Amino acid sequence: MEYYMNPAPVKKVKFLTRGVMILILLVINAFVFLAIRFFGGxxxxxxxxxxxxxxxxxxxxxxxxxxxxxxxxxxxxxxHIIHKEEYKVILRPALLTAMLGYTFVALGVFVDLGRYYFIWHPLIYWNGSSPLFEVGICVMTYVTVLYIEFIPIVTERFIGKVNLKGIFASLNKMIDSLLRFLDRGLAKTMFIFIIAGIVLSTLHQSSLGTLMVIAGPKMHPLWQTPILPLLFLLSAIAVGFPMIIFESLIAARSLGLKPEMKVLSGLGRMMGPMLGIYFAFKLGDMLIRGTFVYLTEVNTQSIMFVIEVVVGVIIPMRMFFSEKVLNSRLWLFVASALTVLGVFLNRINNFLVAYSPPYAFKSYFPSVGEISVTVGFIALLVLLYRVIVMNFPVISLPDKKKLPMVKYAIKGGEQ
Amino acid sequence: MAAQNRRDFLKTMGIIGVTAAGFSTSTTKAQEKFKLSEDRIGVLVDTTVCIGCRNCEWACKKVHDLPAGSLEEYNDRSVFENKRRPDEHALTVVNEFENPDNVLLPVDVKVQCMHCEEPACVSACIVNAYTKHPEGPVTWDSDKCIGCRYCMVACPWQIPAFEYDKAIQPNIMKCDFCYDRQQEGKLPACVEICPEEALIFGKRRDLIEIARQKIKREPDRYVDHILGENEVGGTSWLYLAGQNFSKLDFPKLGTDPAPGVTEKIQHGIFAYFIPPISLYALLGGIMWINRGKSKSKEV
Incomplete structure (x- = not known):
């Protein structure tokens, strides 16, 4: 029998598993290195x-x-915009991932800035010609928008359930009415934030690509192109759904839920054309600028470029066109993971592999500390995701109180 | 309404397309953009005259309150065994190169910020901490800088350095053309101390004239190229040399200003905020049209 899917906290899982312990250790390790960074520069x-x-x-x-x-x-x-009702179940998990992801971005910037305590300076000192300024402002605004979009999930969880003990008990009523006020206000205005979130995303996703354009000849021609912002935007759009599939399948396994295969393969079905558009622009750019000649030289750059395009774009693109892949949990996971890997490699290639400064005495490879901090932040992200889905209505679970569905059913739930 | 939005959307896409495809090389002149003075100053470095005494390195450190040591230490020529770069401890350095015409007369090349006419650092800086002064110098403002190091990514000459060892208030370090000294009517420290007149200070347009005459008078001594006259749109510091500049470790750069393409993209995407606002309107329109769809499905 099929049931309505309704977001609810995932309750039936133990929080502290062996995996979680390892994640906690990784976070602690990162903080040790961060102490060195903040005291020693x-x-x-x-x-x-x-x-x-x-x-x-x-x-x-x-x-x-x-x-x-x-x-x-x-x-x-x-x-929300095209209003495909059947994909409603992915909205909250995707929102949570974006919110945590951007928090992670902000943390990354914070530790990387030489003068982290001036991180707010772009708000008062403006430079319109700097793509970094645009990325900075857009990311700051977008993080705020994401947190606002998350507020209804918080109000839904706590309205009528605020129950502080002891001296704070007197605040209960006030907090409850504040939550109700927020809930009512946001119900009417949420569309403003949703649209703003999408516009802000297209702006900074592309401007992130503009960042490296100014490096000019310091960047390898396989990546250095004036259409970098377009390529960054297209690849970001292409990696959105694979990332949702990727983490839905991991979360389902970790939390012992049945994945929404119908929804996920629906998302996967859109991936072939989306990756196709990205690939077409990447290939076209290469042909127009004639950079394919650099592929005949065998060096780190050309090898990384081939891996990025073949493993990260062409193979998953072909896979997403296959009905067999779309209906198999394992193969859908593999195809999505490859797409995620492809974009991951693309960003690393653009910012590190392609960048060859003219007077480098040695090449750059991240230190143990840098890797530890990045890994620790990712671990922290996964932990927060787990804490939040176990306490807030994010992931949709079959709701047995409502009548079983007749039409427009979304498969799921182990009944 | 929807049609209008669609048109705006197409316009947005068109702008992206134009930015993507075209990029004509024509650019607004630096003078107009930064309101540069006609009389802006520069320095002409004649590498065929420089003897590698490194007095300029010492004088530079002295006036910038960097540990300089005694002037005698700079007679040590063993430092030339390695090629050095300006960094957070030295804003200018002299490197020595072999002279293919005369082994006994090596070529010495002073390196520092070139003070571009259209500087990449000024364009890139997230908080506008860099200033291109009408008189020529490019300076950096410690009060604004957040230490993101994007200027170092952007600089085509790879000049700005960062104080990686400082936990609090690390500075971006680069030659400031002794802007403060110039305000007081003094010469830049390196120019003042140079015993060989390898550094000629003057108005940039005069220096180009002098350089042309030097090349004309002694065509065997110089290659016919004034480095900095046109590179990345021109620089305040100009160089003359007896051999190809790429042999003296200068990067090979075109004549287009470094920030040109980036600024075109930025100004294309943000042309009076029309593209973002039209996208907002377009999405709002689609959302409005689709808003009724769900009602029928909900129980």
């Missing part, structure tokens, strides 16, 4: 130098973080 624990001013904290934490959180705006466009 960036030079104390990173491999950055005057030739390589940006490392993995920018390439992974910021560039990959922003790209892989794109599920937030692509799903919002699908669910």
């Amino acid at each position: 960036l030079g104390a624990m990173t491999n950055l130098d005057n030739q390589h001013p940006w490392g993995i904290w920018i390439a992974i934490d910021v560039a990959c973080g922003v790209a892989l959180a794109a599920g937030g705006f692509t799903s919002a466009a699908l669910g």
